[in-house]
Amino acid sequence: MSLFNRIAALSAISLSLAIAGPASANLIQNGSFEDDVISANSWQAFTDIAGWEADANNERFEIWNNYNGVTAADGSQFAELNAHPGSDAAFNIYQEFTTVTNQSYDISFAYRARANNQEKFSFDVISGANSLDWLLKDHTTGGWSIFSNSFVAADTTTTIMFTSVNPLTGTVGNFLDDVKVTVAVPEPGTLGLLGAGLLGLIAARRRRA
Numbered sequence: 001m002s003l004f005n006r007i008a009a010l011s012a013i014s015l016s017l018a019i020a021g022p023a024s025a026n027l028i029q030n031g032s033f034e035d036d037v038i039s040a041n042s043w044q045a046f047t048d049i050a051g052w053e054a055d056a057n058n059e060r061f062e063i064w065n066n067y068n069g070v071t072a073a074d075g076s077q078f079a080e081l082n083a084h085p086g087s088d089a090a091f092n093i094y095q096e097f098t099t100v101t102n103q104s105y106d107i108s109f110a111y112r113a114r115a116n117n118q119e120k121f122s123f124d125v126i127s128g129a130n131s132l133d134w135l136l137k138d139h140t141t142g143g144w145s146i147f148s149n150s151f152v153a154a155d156t157t158t159t160i161m162f163t164s165v166n167p168l169t170g171t172v173g174n175f176l177d178d179v180k181v182t183v184a185v186p187e188p189g190t191l192g193l194l195g196a197g198l199l200g201l202i203a204a205r206r207r208r209a
Contacts, residue, residue, distance in 0.1 A: 024182035027097045027105075028160075031179040032074040038065050040076075045083065053096075057089045064175070073110035073144040074178035080114065081121055081174035082164050090168050094161035097181065099127060099153035104184035107160070108148040110177040113139040119173045120165035123147075128154030135165065144177065150184060 029051030030036075038044040043064040052061065062083040065076055072078045082091050099105065113119040120137035132151050139145055151158075160181065167173045 024106075024185060027099075027181045027183075028095060028179050029097075031109075032072070032177055033063050033077045033079045034075045036061075036063055038063055038077065041066055043067050043080075051095055052093050054091075054093050055089070058083070058091050061093065070112070070114075070175065072177055073112070073146075078110075078175055078177035081162055081176055082114075082167055082171050088169055091164040091174075092161055093176075094159055095179075096157055096159045099156060099158040101128075101153055101156060104150060104152050105158075106148065106150050106182050106184050107180065108146060109179040110144045110146055111136060111139060112144045112175040112177075113141045114173045114175055115167075116141065118166060121174050122163045122165055124161045124163070125151045125158060126161070127151060127158035130154035137165075144175075146178075 030049065031051075033049070035050035036044075036046055043062055046061045046063065047059055049061045049063065054061065060083045062080040064070065064072075064078055064080060066072065070078075079093070081093065107125065109123075111121075117138055117140055119139060120135065123132075123134040123136060125132040130152060132149060134149065136147060158181075160179070162174075162176060164174055
């Protein structure tokens with residue numbers, strides 16, 4: 001293929017990406033807590049669920065299904081962070097996944113307070129020397145809120161963690177669902193500029209010819 005044809009092909013690809021934008025797969029396993037299926041209109045406690053880990057003092061996971069009028073933000077199931085009675089320690093769940101050093105990633109998840117709008121929890125991303133520490137507070141019990149952020153990986157593995165703050169040790173609070181981590185993609189405007197630059201190279205080559 002000639003240089004002209006190669007540049008033209010790259011330009012067409014970049015312009016199509018600018019219009020459509022590539023989809024990116026979720027790097028989180030069981031991000032919507034659907035893998036451990038429970039009965040409709042119920043909840044169930046597990047000592048182990050797909051994808052997720054918990055602190056040894058609080059190794060218990062509560063999965064809910066459309067229970068007490070609360071429905072999932074995504075799919076039919078969701079998790080309650082505050083899940084282990086009598087532990088006298090903060091609750092947490094976390095997951096480690098593979099990343100590419102210096103690659104940017106987008107994060108999003110759904111959160112809903114269970115008992116009152118003073119519930120709080122922290123969300124942490126640990127990737128080598130990089131970390132994101134995020135305190136989320138004052139949320140409604142009337143619906144799900146979607147939170148999003150981004151980070152740059154500093155290692156080939158990264159961990160995300162949710163930790164209870166209020167209630168710290170009580171077992172009523174902090175619903176979670178639809179946890180996603182995806183590779184960040186360039187803004188359509190950036191891809192458009194790339195396409196324009198390639199078209200400029202084509203025009204310059206044709207003038208020289």
